[in-house]
Every structure is written in C-alpha cells, then in structure tokens.
Amino acid sequence: MVDVLLGLQWGDEGKGKIADFLTPSYDVVARFQGGPNAGHSLEINGKKHVLNTIPSGIFHENCINLIGNGVVIDPILLRAEIEKTIAAGADVRSRLYISKKAHLILPSHRLLDAASEKAKGDDKIGSTLRGISPTYQDKTGRSGLRIGDADSPDFKKLYTKALEKHISVFRYYAFDYQEELTRLESQWFEAVEYLRGFKQVNSEFFLHRHITEGKKVLAEGAQGSLLDLDFGSYPYVTSSNTISGGACVGLGLAPKHIRKVTGIFKAYCTRVGSGPFPTELNDETGEFLRTKGHEFGATTGRPRRTGWLDLPALKYAIMLSGVDELIMMKADVLSGLDTINAALSYEGCSDEEQCPFNIQGTTVTPVYKEFAGWQEDISVMRQYNELPESFRNYISFMEAECAVPIRIISIGPDREQTIQKK
Ligand code: IMP
Numbered sequence: 001m002v003d004v005l006l007g008l009q010w011g012d013e014g015k016g017k018i019a020d021f022l023t024p025s026y027d028v029v030a031r032f033q034g035g036p037n038a039g040h041s042l043e044i045n046g047k048k049h050v051l052n053t054i055p056s057g058i059f060h061e062n063c064i065n066l067i068g069n070g071v072v073i074d075p076i077l078l079r080a081e082i083e084k085t086i087a088a089g090a091d092v093r094s095r096l097y098i099s100k101k102a103h104l105i106l107p108s109h110r111l112l113d114a115a116s117e118k119a120k121g122d123d124k125i126g127s128t129l130r131g132i133s134p135t136y137q138d139k140t141g142r143s144g145l146r147i148g149d150a151d152s153p154d155f156k157k158l159y160t161k162a163l164e165k166h167i168s169v170f171r172y173y174a175f176d177y178q179e180e181l182t183r184l185e186s187q188w189f190e191a192v193e194y195l196r197g198f199k200q201v202n203s204e205f206f207l208h209r210h211i212t213e214g215k216k217v218l219a220e221g222a223q224g225s226l227l228d229l230d231f232g233s234y235p236y237v238t239s240s241n242t243i244s245g246g247a248c249v250g251l252g253l254a255p256k257h258i259r260k261v262t263g264i265f266k267a268y269c270t271r272v273g274s275g276p277f278p279t280e281l282n283d284e285t286g287e288f289l290r291t292k293g294h295e296f297g298a299t300t301g302r303p304r305r306t307g308w309l310d311l312p313a314l315k316y317a318i319m320l321s322g323v324d325e326l327i328m329m330k331a332d333v334l335s336g337l338d339t340i341n342a343a344l345s346y347e348g349c350s351d352e353e354q355c356p357f358n359i360q361g362t363t364v365t366p367v368y369k370e371f372a373g374w375q376e377d378i379s380v381m382r383q384y385n386e387l388p389e390s391f392r393n394y395i396s397f398m399e400a401e402c403a404v405p406i407r408i409i410s411i412g413p414d415r416e417q418t419i420q421k422k
Helices: 015-025 075-087 107-123 132-140 147-151 155-173 178-195 203-212 244-251 284-292 311-321 389-402
Strands: 002-007 028-031 040-044 047-051 064-067 096-099 199-201 217-220 258-266 269-271 305-307 325-329 339-346 366-372 406-410 418-420
Touching (some): 107 132, 147 155, 203 217, 244 258
Parallel strands (some): 028 064, 028 217, 096 199
Antiparallel strands (some): 040 047
16 A cells, blocks of 8 residues: 655645654655655754655654655765765664666766756756756666666666767767866765665565555655646756656556555745746745745755745646645744735636646736734644634635645644644
8 A cells, every 4th residue: 555745836845844754654665756856854853854865764763765766866965865864873774775777867967957057048947956857868868877787797888878978968068077077976986886785676576565565655756746847837847757646657656556645735835946936925925934934945055936825736736646635834934924815716717727838927817815814823732723713714715625635734843843633
C-alpha cells in the first residue's frame, strides 16, 4: 500500500515537516522526482535540518529511505548531505537505498544550467542552477549516465562521451567552463566512489517486494504541482512530473497500489523564480507574508514572491493528482491581518477552463473573496475548536470549494504545532 504526499502550489509548502510528522506510521519513504533543487526543512528536537535529495524519513529508526529512479543525483551534493545527516545523528548507512537507475548530474550539467540561463537574459526561468534541466534533457535524449553505470569498467568513457557533447554546447554559448569544470571533476569522481559504498538497488523490485510484504510506503514528491513539466506554467516549470502520476514512473509503481493522495498547500501562495503568479502581492501585505513566514529559499536563500491563496490553481492541482485529503500549512502567518483574500476565479474564464493555457500575469485577473481576519496568535493553540471562528470559517469555505477535507492544519514549524482535524 502506497500513499503519495505532494505539494499543490509552486513548492515550499512545507513537505519536510509533514513528511517527518507522518513517517512514524510508514516503513518506507520513497522520493520519486526532482533533485537537489528541493529543500525540505525538518525540525528535530528544536534543530533545523534541510534535506535536498535524501527522503524525509531518514531521522526515523527502522524507516527505509529510497531515492527513486525518477530522481537526479548530484554526487558532490549528496555526499555532503549524507555527511551532514550522519553528523546530525541519523544512521544513513543502514537506512538509505538508492535506485541504480537514478540519473547523475555531471559537473558540466550544472555549468550548462548556468550557460542556458545566462543566454536567456530577461526570459530566464530562475532555475536553482543545480543542473536539473540539462540532466533530464540528457535522460530523455538517451545520453545520460545513471548511478548504476559507475559499476561499469567503461564508466570513464561514458562520462567523457557525455562531456564532449556538453563542450560543444559551451562553445555554442561562448561560455567559459574550463576552470569550474576542473575544480569540480575530481570531487565528482570521488563522490561517485563514495556513493558506491551505499546500498544501490533495482528499486522497482525492491519497492514491489516491500509492497507485497504488506509494508506501508510513503511516496514523497518535491517542488509543487504548478511546477510540473507538463501541467505547470510552462516554460516556467521544473523538469520533472511533480503530480501524483510522477510517483508511478519515478518509482516503478503500478497505479493500483496507490491508496491515498495527500496534498499540502500553504494558507497563502509563494513562488521563487520567474513565471506567472496571478495573486502576487507587490505591497506591504506581500512583505508582511514574506517576513512573518520566513519566505526565503531553503536551497538558494532567494526571497520568495508572495500572494493570496489561488483557488483556481489549487483546484487544478487537486484535479490533476486526485487529491483525497488536504493539509494546510503556515496558517499562523495570517494572524494579525484585518482581512484575508482568496482568488475564487479568474475574470473571463469558464468553469471548464479555470486555469487557461497561458496564465501570464497581465492576461489573468483574479476575482477575490474577502474573509474576516483574526488577531489571536493561533501558533499556541493545540485543538481545532480553540481556533478563532473567522479562521474556522476560512477553512470550511476552502473545504467546500475544493470538495476535499482538510485533515491537518499546521500553525508553526514545531511538531507540536500541528492540529489534526477529525
Ligand atoms: P530548476 O528545477 O532548478 O530547473 O528550476 C525551475 C523552476 O522551479 C524555478 O522557478 C525554480 O525556482 C523552481 N524550483 C525548483 N525547485 C524548487 C523547490 O524545491 N521549491 C520551489 N521552487 C523550486
């Protein structure tokens, strides 16, 4: 039996905290897409940890953590992350499993990301510059390297062949790559060797065996549904499928094994990088949300763009992934506002096409509903019925609009600040 946990907006919904909260009831946590562009923040015993590629169950004893075939791995960054996580007390050696089919981010992929973004000028995607897109391009172009290839005596040859192609692209961009490539290459080969000391498996069989044995699996997504390669605000998207279907291909999982899809959303919206954001607030309320919500990238430190909750976009994400239950994050950030808005629709868009083909900011005007705010500090509350009436009204409205129950409300980073709604 597999449950899927996804972000329903533009990423940074707080999947790390929730995955950590939920993992004690799972035997396996499996990451199915993305790479070190993700940053999942967890707070363990009052200490903050950021995971980029390692699944969020790593701090739990007896939890198997699988990096799936759909993930792209930067050996240098994964090695550093493993060392940091071991130093923080997690038994990574026994708990981490890596799919042999996961593709490798080469040093030249990182540089290609930088070269491509530079060449795009004002149209840049705002990539995290971790080499994600060039690596997935080589995967679909059938010239990528997988971590299992490191066992081959021809590994160096495969690497050189891939690099030669990349060098021709650097020449096209007139991009100065040599110094940085030389700096990274030896570290990269050392890190690949280091990762060979960890358990590398044929993950589809490994996962299937655990499912057949009746183990409980949590498939963990990264980024958010609106950054999905096919359904996000293309081209301002990431390079993998972040919706629930991505769990099937990113793990070798048959759809019939999925029991439940849980979607996480923030009580407002944020986005990093470029691209349309219809409910964006470029005013003091936007600044209030950014400052109070600590809305700065966990991976890049970039300030996040902030805005009101966008229901057409949320309902679209729910539809794409067949979300069964919702988790609302960071509701405490809204405390202190006199009124709160949420976009109910976009002007001129029919019900059938709530999210138009191209949601460029200038062509989409949100229609808002205004809600009464609340002044109480809800971060100290522990029961649903303690919450202010105006907040409970806001929750009931969202549930009715989305036709999906909100099961958990998070009101702060700590595990304790998590209210389960019956
Ligand atoms: P890339 O995935 O690094 O190529 O970046 C593509 C777009 O996705 C950019 O707008 C990034 O800011 C965004 N992005 C990638 N990973 C994350 C994430 O984990 N959280 C939020 N945004 C992300």
